Amino acid sequence: MVIVAALSWSTLSRIGLGWFALLVAVLLLGAVVLSVVSWYYTGYHIVGRELRIHDGLLWRRTRAIPLERLQAVEVVRPLLAQLTGLAELRLEVVGGGKTEAPLAYVSLADAVALRGRLLGLAGHAPQPPVGVAPEAVATGTPPPARGRLLHAVVNRDLLISQLLTPQAFFLPFGVAFVLSQFLYEGSFSFIAVASTVTATAGVLLQPVRRVLDDWDFRLAREDNAVRAHNGLLETRAQTVPLDRVQAVTVTWPLLWRVKGWLRLRMDVAGYAAGPEQDGRNRADRLLPVGLQDTGRMIVWEVLPGVDFARLALTPPPRRARWLDPLVQPLLGAALSPEVFAVRSGLITRQLVLVPYARIQSVRVVQGPVQRRLGLATVHADTAGGSGAAAHNRDLTEAWAMAAELTARARAARITR
Template sequence: MTPTGMRRLHPLSPLLRGLRSFWFVIAAISWQGFAQLGLTRGAIIVAAFGLLGLAWSWLGWLTTGYQITQGELRVNDGILTRSRRAIPIERLQAVDVVQPLLARLTGLAELRLETAGGGKTEAPLSYLTLAAAHDLRRQLLAHAAPPPTETTDTPQTTPLVSVPTPRLIAAQLLTPHILLLPIAVAFTVWLFIINPDLTLFGIAGTVTAVAGILFQPVKEAMVNYRFTARVAHDGLRVGHGLLERRAQTLPLKRVIAAGVRAPLLWRGFGWARASVASAAYGLDSGIEGFAGRTLLPVGTRLQARQVVAAVLPGVDLDAITWNPAHPRSRWVAPLSWRRLAVSMEDSVFAVRSGWATRAELVVDYRRIQSVRVTQGRWERLFGLATVHADIAGAPGIASRARGRELSEALRLARDLIRRSAPPAPAPLPPADRPAGEG
């Protein structure tokens, strides 16, 4: 406990956070820097800055505390500048328990809180014991959502979807990064041929450049290792990760949109990727015009339909009736015009796009904040327009219906405005008139 009565983080937190300083300094110096400084001088600099980082982390631990009170999570932190944050629990969009490698080795975890419209994690608590992190997550979600009506929670033991490791690895082998690998290896061999006297640091720099090409597919495979998704009473529960294990919970009532995309090299195997967005997860890159959290890193079309239906009940991707783009859109989008389509379902607005990567996006009408109709130069030339549905609290999500004839685009926009309008408030009962009034 802190002097103010707030709970402290785990005593090992300063050590784990301080160790990051060593890696940051090593990355900042780079191979070229070590070559200029020498190994001994470089090691001294790394050690000095690393120890300063440890000391700073310890001071931060002394001044950090948290507590739940009056419907808020209150967090105090800061060394030179004190910060006191009060996060309304009802604004929480997602609560994640994350275990980086060093934290897993020590049995600790980090709690990350995502709020509506937040551009980054709100007041991450690192680190707590794993049991304490899960217990705090349960408390927060219990305050953020009404209590479950059922006493059993069978979906916790039966995953909605799980991704086999062989399929995950095979999917990463079918990415543009891997296709560029032979070129990178050939370039590395060519460097050795023309310059056989490369120094140790030159070799390390060249190998690092080749490793950079492998970084994204390897990272994707490690992040989504042993991926499982379950629907429980408190929301969608997702678990994944090899070096950094994550347990994430997203309340289903916070879901804004869901999307599925099928890259060109995956389609021969019938694979697709599904994602979901809430107000807290709408800023990272993903589907064309769509961003969010992974629902399914790679799976069959049937599995993609299942996870989308789980987060948006009543939505069946294969039952959507698509209205294709106008034939004149071939001059605006020559490769993808046959895929451009839109649909106004009962509860969602759906758009389809993409040629190399086929994408489908469905958005809850209630989450649409504004509707726009735009015309670029080429669109004006051919009498076409694009309808944009902007999503409340998630600027990273942009559902666009392209290739629509102008008159149709205006009708579509009016229909979207009507469907997304909040229900009119119930009329107030007439007030009693004072006695004596006519």
């Protein structure tokens, strides 16, 4: 907060351009020195099936991470890291509230080799040979994904999909509001112009950031894991073992349905993912935009045997319309041989698929109005994810569904 206040436009107006430039230079120099010191005193080594990371100058800290808890590994490369041939390795573990033990920065070759070694020791994939191709290091780009390429998103479709969102429709109104405020004030000073540009950039940031984050998205099947590579200014190579996927959500935004598009996301146990709108912290990408046949193919790869287009979902009883008169015809639930499937949404429709082996608990919940109508909601909870909820089911059906979910979850965990 102190740095933000120091670099504000009001500070510039008070101290003048010369002192402001000196302040910026001092802050940048301090940030560089702190980053270099932090990097110099950070190290790691692998002891058995445990990754140990030590850091700190005045207060030394050592963290020991059992590799059995490893959920996913990301190789992240911001723009400066791409220019210098470096990369950051981010680890996600069970129960982590945030990214555990980010290693920044190491050479690209070391990051790729360490990623493969950690996944191999964790039992998610065979260990690859140490090192990467010399041409990959020379060009400063990650090596091509091993295994089978499942899909590559066309960047044109990505751009169009972002134009077909509510944010894009309200974007001109937001920009017009900012400019009208500027013209209404009638001040054309440097501070006023700079403030207007900053406010306009804030309005444009979210849709632009989504495009930059999902640019050149590629999904590949790598042994018993899926690997996603995406990003323009900041590239990410995320590897998620399939046995860590807790649920898959299929989403059909309103305007996308005209073109037959959908979006896929996955819940990963322990992954410190923010809300879907937080483009810089999304760790759940499976398909940013694509046709239904592409989505069916990807879901079949992640959840073998599941074809979401052929699921026979049953709606809640007609009396549920008193609670959700518009949504009630669109609600549905099904217990297929492989997953618990729940459909919901009016403007934006979505289908949640939860494998039985990932269900941690089952709940039957009744509100006061539901009790009067003889209805209940069945919740299937997963580890660290939102799970799935079948809303407004008949009470007898809800208890039978909960019992069946419990039995199938127990049987699926035994046969794993």
